[in-house]
Amino acid sequence: MGEASRPWRVVAVRRLSEAQLAALSAVAEVEYFEEISEHNRADFLAALSRAHGLIGGKLELDEAMLAEAPALRVVSTISVGYDHLPLATMNRRGILLCNTPNVLTETTADTAFALIMATQRRLVELANRVRDGEWKAHIGREHFGIDVHGKTLGIVGAGRIGAATARRGALGFGMPILYTAASPKPELEACLGAHRRELDALLAEADIVCLSVPYNADTHHLIDATALARMKSTAALVNVARGKVIDEPALVDALQRRVIRAAGLDVFAEEPLPASSPLAAMDNVVATPHIGSATHETREAMAQLAVDNLVGALSGSGPLTAVNEDAWRKPAATSGGNR
Structure with missing residues (x-):
């Protein structure tokens, strides 16, 4: 100028x-x-x-x-x-x-991995039991979580944030890495042993699916009822991208019917998340108020x-x-x- x-x-x-x-x-x-x-x-x-x-x-x-x-x-x-x-x-x-x-890549990847840990180990649900005075005996199998280490991590959108999340999983927790991207990522494959997959294959193979794609017409409701049905019933879905990447009513239904096990969500179709949303009250959802870069x-x-x-x-x-x-x-x- x-x-x-x-x-x-x-x-x-x-x-x-x-x-x-x-x-x-x-x-x-x-x-x-x-x-x-x-x-x-x-x-x-x-x-x-x-x-x-x-x-x-x-x-x-x-x-x-x-x-x-x-x-x-x-x-x-x-x-x-x-x-x-x-x-x-x-x-x-x-x-x-x-x-x-x-400047926010590493912090948002921290948030993604915090959601991964929280959903797998049921941290919020079980911490709330302690807070509410419900911890009166050793917990039983009905409250067990799932290991993070060694589980397959699927990264949908292997840009800067997706790559940083994959790095945490592979190097910190020994997780096999799958990823989707418009083109191959040789550095991820060489450094982390990552494997590129089409979305349908990634959804079927991953134990944890982490969304880090930009939001646009192509990614609107990328994760819909059909996509959720392709995931393992034991899988967790984590979203640090944009809320409208997921079809929220379809996700609510999948979580209620245990089509998938859990979700960790930092973003939503409407923000702030309405108190009337079923997602706010589900034990198998960890919902945070868009804190991806909030440090x-x-x-x-x-x-x-x-x-x-x-x-x-x-x-x-x-x-x-x-x-x-x-x-x-x-x-x-x-x-x-x-x-």
């Missing part, structure tokens, strides 16, 4: 550190919203209509809002996923989208990368992790704003 002297205007949504706000303020006028609610939504929309840049987590942005933001040139989301943003419209408008990959260290690193992306785009040095840099560098398809 290259016009470093221009008085850029930025809308920031989310708690940022003083140093991060100072970095933004060095290149732009910043209007800051810690959160968006019905009480300040009109103020947010008014600020967005003047903004050249937008940064935040869980950003509310749709095509109608973009139409009212003619000067907008950069959106820097504090997340890896961007399925909540209208990318096609942004491409057409020449609006740069930046995300925060890499102090990782959230700080994600926010910093998002700030660096926005500052780089506005100052002319360039973003670090752009989703659509090619589209951004093309002439805008609308006359709104300046380039």
Whole structure:
């Protein structure tokens, strides 16, 4: 963008550190919203209509809002996923989208493996028995869990997070690794002895299936009733991808009928998960509130990368992790704003 002297205007949504706000303020006028609610939504929309840049987590942005933001040139989301943003419209408008990959890979893989451990060993269910005063004698077979070590781990989507989860399983727990991917992963096969499978074969062979695919039209309800029926009745399903990768009513039915044994879920089709959802009350479900990257260290690193992306785009040095840099560098398809 290259016009470093221009008085850029930025809308920031989310708690940022003083140093991060100072970095933004060095290149732009910043209007800051810690959160968006019905009480300040009109103020947010008014600020967005003047903004050249937008940064935040869980950003509310749709095509109608973009139409009212003619000067907008950069959106820097504090997340890896961007399925909540209208990318096609942004491409057409020449609006740069930046995300925060890499910095949350290991933390999200930690979460995946925590869910694997919890579902296999029934940790939440049995810890609740202690909390509720129900531990009155040595536990019997009806409360036994299942070993993690040596079990076959199926990774659906062997990208960065999937590979990091596979590494934990293979090197830490001696687990044979199966994976699905658009193309072979020679490094996983060489380092971990992993084997590539088509999805149907992986579902049939794995003792634990871990989902780490991006959400898009191809992965919507990737795991449906038919897919669940292919899994072992003793298998567990873990999801750290997106909730809509799973057909939730089909999963509820499969868990109730013991088509599969258990599920560990960090993401859901609707978030927060409604209290009325059967998933919230099932003993064979470990449900966490989308905590994949929720550590102090990782959230700080994600926010910093998002700030660096926005500052780089506005100052002319360039973003670090752009989703659509090619589209951004093309002439805008609308006359709104300046380039």
